[in-house]
Amino acid sequence: MTPNFRFVLFAALAAISLQARADLSVVACEPEWASLAAELGGDKLKVTSTTTALQDPHHIEARPSLIARMRGADLLVCTGMELEVGWLPVLLQQSANPKLAPGAPGNFEAGRFIVPLDVPARLDRSDGDVHAAGNPHIQLDPRNILKVAGALSARLAQIDAANASLYQDRFRAFSGRWAEAMGKWEQQAQPLRGVPVVARHKNMNYLWSWLGLREVATLEPKPGVEPNGGQLSQLKAQLAAQPAKMVVRGAYEDPRASRWLSEQAGIPDVVLPFTVGGNDRATDLFGLFDSTLSLLLAAAK
Amino acid sequence: MSSVHTALGLAVAASCCIPLSSLAADETDPAVQLQQLKEQIAELRQGYELRLQALERRIAELQSASAKPAAAGVPAAAAPVVESPPAAAAPAAEPPPVPVAAAPAGGSASAFNPAISLILAGTYANLSRDPATYRLQGFIPSGSDVGPGSRGFSVGESELGISAAIDPMFSGRLTAALASDNSLRVEEAWFEGQGLLAGATLRAGRFLSSIGYLNDHHAHTWDFVDAPLAYQAFFGGPIKTDGLQLRWLAPTERFLELGAEIGAGTNFPGSDVGRNGIGSTALFAHVGDDLGTDASWRLGASFQHYRANDRPYDDVNAAGTTVRNSFTGSSRTWGLDAIYKWAPGGNARSQSLTVQGEYFRRTESGTLNYDLQAQAGGPASGSYASAQSGWYVQGVYQFVPRWRLGVRYDRLDSGTPEIGLVSDGTLAPADFSLLQPARPSRGTVMLDWSPSEFSRLRLQLAADRSRSTETDRQVFLQYIMSLGAHGAHQF
Numbered sequence: 001m002t003p004n005f006r007f008v009l010f011a012a013l014a015a016i017s018l019q020a021r022a023d024l025s026v027v028a029c030e031p032e033w034a035s036l037a038a039e040l041g042g043d044k045l046k047v048t049s050t051t052t053a054l055q056d057p058h059h060i061e062a063r064p065s066l067i068a069r070m071r072g073a074d075l076l077v078c079t080g081m082e083l084e085v086g087w088l089p090v091l092l093q094q095s096a097n098p099k100l101a102p103g104a105p106g107n108f109e110a111g112r113f114i115v116p117l118d119v120p121a122r123l124d125r126s127d128g129d130v131h132a133a134g135n136p137h138i139q140l141d142p143r144n145i146l147k148v149a150g151a152l153s154a155r156l157a158q159i160d161a162a163n164a165s166l167y168q169d170r171f172r173a174f175s176g177r178w179a180e181a182m183g184k185w186e187q188q189a190q191p192l193r194g195v196p197v198v199a200r201h202k203n204m205n206y207l208w209s210w211l212g213l214r215e216v217a218t219l220e221p222k223p224g225v226e227p228n229g230g231q232l233s234q235l236k237a238q239l240a241a242q243p244a245k246m247v248v249r250g251a252y253e254d255p256r257a258s259r260w261l262s263e264q265a266g267i268p269d270v271v272l273p274f275t276v277g278g279n280d281r282a283t284d285l286f287g288l289f290d291s292t293l294s295l296l297l298a299a300a301k
Numbered sequence: 302m303s304s305v306h307t308a309l310g311l312a313v314a315a316s317c318c319i320p321l322s323s324l325a326a327d328e329t330d331p332a333v334q335l336q337q338l339k340e341q342i343a344e345l346r347q348g349y350e351l352r353l354q355a356l357e358r359r360i361a362e363l364q365s366a367s368a369k370p371a372a373a374g375v376p377a378a379a380a381p382v383v384e385s386p387p388a389a390a391a392p393a394a395e396p397p398p399v400p401v402a403a404a405p406a407g408g409s410a411s412a413f414n415p416a417i418s419l420i421l422a423g424t425y426a427n428l429s430r431d432p433a434t435y436r437l438q439g440f441i442p443s444g445s446d447v448g449p450g451s452r453g454f455s456v457g458e459s460e461l462g463i464s465a466a467i468d469p470m471f472s473g474r475l476t477a478a479l480a481s482d483n484s485l486r487v488e489e490a491w492f493e494g495q496g497l498l499a500g501a502t503l504r505a506g507r508f509l510s511s512i513g514y515l516n517d518h519h520a521h522t523w524d525f526v527d528a529p530l531a532y533q534a535f536f537g538g539p540i541k542t543d544g545l546q547l548r549w550l551a552p553t554e555r556f557l558e559l560g561a562e563i564g565a566g567t568n569f570p571g572s573d574v575g576r577n578g579i580g581s582t583a584l585f586a587h588v589g590d591d592l593g594t595d596a597s598w599r600l601g602a603s604f605q606h607y608r609a610n611d612r613p614y615d616d617v618n619a620a621g622t623t624v625r626n627s628f629t630g631s632s633r634t635w636g637l638d639a640i641y642k643w644a645p646g647g648n649a650r651s652q653s654l655t656v657q658g659e660y661f662r663r664t665e666s667g668t669l670n671y672d673l674q675a676q677a678g679g680p681a682s683g684s685y686a687s688a689q690s691g692w693y694v695q696g697v698y699q700f701v702p703r704w705r706l707g708v709r710y711d712r713l714d715s716g717t718p719e720i721g722l723v724s725d726g727t728l729a730p731a732d733f734s735l736l737q738p739a740r741p742s743r744g745t746v747m748l749d750w751s752p753s754e755f756s757r758l759r760l761q762l763a764a765d766r767s768r769s770t771e772t773d774r775q776v777f778l779q780y781i782m783s784l785g786a787h788g789a790h791q792f
Contacts, residue, residue, distance in 0.1 A: 055648045059649055061647075064556030068553065072552055090792075096495045096502045129753070226702055
């Protein structure tokens with residue numbers, strides 16, 4: 001090894017290590033947690049999300065880029081509740097980062113801090129894609145966001161003690177703004193109470209439970225199972241007797257079945273952003289709920 | 302914490318009241334009543350324990366979440382977490398359900414049971430040529446695991462996988478294959494540890510070698526019924542190493558992984574050399590990244606070295622006599638692999654495309670021993686050197702959810718081996734009929750349907766020209782069923 005080359009190597013290694021020290025590197029499994037971490041950490045965090053709002057969080061490829069990203073991460077923020085069970089374990093195993101190991105402070109599971117809905121009384125795959133820990137699509141109830149925010153803020157303070165007071169200040173500011181926004185949303189959502197809806201997948205239940213909408217059916221006969229023609233016709237017949245106001249799906253979901261039912265039943269096909277980045281207005285968590293409510297209210301008229 | 306205690310008290314009170322009211326309504330004879338009482342008490346106890354465990358878990362979580370800031374003297378930030386216990390949090394929400402089936406009872410012996418998964422697979426094969434005559438012309442046979450398998454219905458290997466974390470440092474896995482001939486084979490039995498060196502993983506035991514792309518993917522995740530011809534010719538199916546593997550992920554933004562393996566090397570292309578030390582070595586490197594949100598890729602290079610001592614195989618000489626020959630020497634294989642995956646918006650649920658290809662080149666040099674059992678004027682020995690290569694490319698397109706269409710093309714080139722016994726005139730080239738140069742090839746098309754992530758049904762058609770002259774037309778119907786623990790999928 002020539003001295004010159006040795007110097008270059010040393011400089012490169014130093015640059016890598018300096019870069020890694022600048023901020024806390026946070027990898028979120030879903031865009032809503034990336035957005036929440038950014039709210040709580042500001043410029044102290046370098047936040048990325050492994051998925052986008054247009055991807056199905058159940059089905060993500062354990063891509064090489066994600067393995068590399070998790071190798072240097074200080075904190076992983078995921079939903080848990082088996083939402084990422086099809087891909088996250090491979091990323092954790094291959095990225096060999098003990099900071100993110102399950103149970104370590106760097107492995108944050110949002111689902112542990114909320115009250116789960118739809119916890120199955122029995123676990124059987126003949127019921128479709130059921131999750132033992134309950135319905136994992138927890139982000140559409142803003143009360144859950146607040147609970148997760150409190151726990152995540154505490155976790156950030158634990159991992160990065162030097163900036164603990166900053167995280168606490170930011171959380172206090174966020175929770176104030178959030179409580180205010182929640183009051184506004186709940187006010188706006190009054191007309192939605194009791195409105196019957198059809199969802200594509202059982203991924204809106206936290207939203208319904210917050211706003212009091214009534215899900216009369218799902219397009220999927222069982223969670224994760226594609227509906228066939230016969231099942232859709234049956235659903236159409238059911239809606240003739242027991243009408244719904246709209247058929248709702250997330251931005252990442254296949255539109256075909258929803259569009260068919262929307263045309264047949266003469267009700268609007270509503271595409272909710274589902275998470276941050278799901279449409280042009282949902283640029284952050286506030287925008288996510290602003291947009292969700294205005295879409296629902298427009299369709300319910 | 303007081304509100305948590307209140308919730309605990311409420312849960313206890315609730316679980317006591319419900320069975321009592323049902324007791325009062327009972328009006329049968331004393332013996333039956335006594336039995337029912339006992340059952341109800343047992344039920345009550347079970348429900349009560351589960352509720353307590355659920356609450357204890359929540360308390361532990363809340364405590365761990367609030368402990369740190371409180372110690373730092375700023376309890377305000379964590380307060381909303383503590384102040385919103387399940388019952389008080391959401392007036393509109395349902396009360397917290399008790400996860401009966403979800404959580405194994407914390408104190409019972411089964412709570413630490415490892416994750417168990419089971420793969421059931423089977424095929425129906427219609428082959429135009431007798432599989433007993435199957436051979437890869439031009440290549441020294443790699444063992445019994447090559448070829449299209451048997452005709453008609455056959456149960457493939459049922460694969461039983463058991464895995465769990467062992468302690469904070471190690472985790473382990475066993476994969477046992479239950480073959481249709483009622484034999485049990487250990488496919489994988491390894492433990493691995495992380496944390497010795499940043500980004501490093503050390504694995505020990507029997508494992509699927511990480512050379513190539515397909516090798517460390519379990520057979521049930523393959524896109525076709527059978528392994529590419531190159532894998533069959535050079536490794537006799539996926540290579541399993543008994544030994545050690547060290548892999549290291551570089552701390553770079555782009556995925557870069559380097560690895561090395563050392564092993565016993567007793568499996569093909571090696572053999573038991575009966576000495577201490579290392580029988581096989583392998584090196585591999587992988588690099589990969591995304592191309593926008595729609596696509597991602599990985600490239601790999603690998604090298605492995607095996608040592609063979611009297612690795613036997615049967616051939617037919619010029620007179621038509623079956624002779625047993627063997628090879629002693631070293632076997633080196635270089636490999637390159639590439640995979641590209643595309644899905645609109647990175648959402649592979651409804652539409653996706655995967656293109657992959659691998660190339661291997663093997664050189665073997667040493668001694669070829671002819672007619673060990675003295676059936677045809679042997680034994681005789683002479684030098685042997687070969688350079689052989691093989692590759693495949695395949696594309697799999699998912700055109701609607703659940704349905705995929707795939708095509709694959711395989712090609713091997715045996716080269717012309719230098720056989721000392723032939724070049725010095727002792728024997729004729731026809732005495733080594735299996736080693737007559739050839740370029741086997743195969744074209745394959747498949748269509749599969751996956752009603753869910755746990756089941757897959759496949760139709761595969763192939764024109765297999767592994768034998769030098771004749772084409773084997775193959776039709777396969779295959780099922781792959783996955784039971785139990787949900788395994789995550791590798792890239």
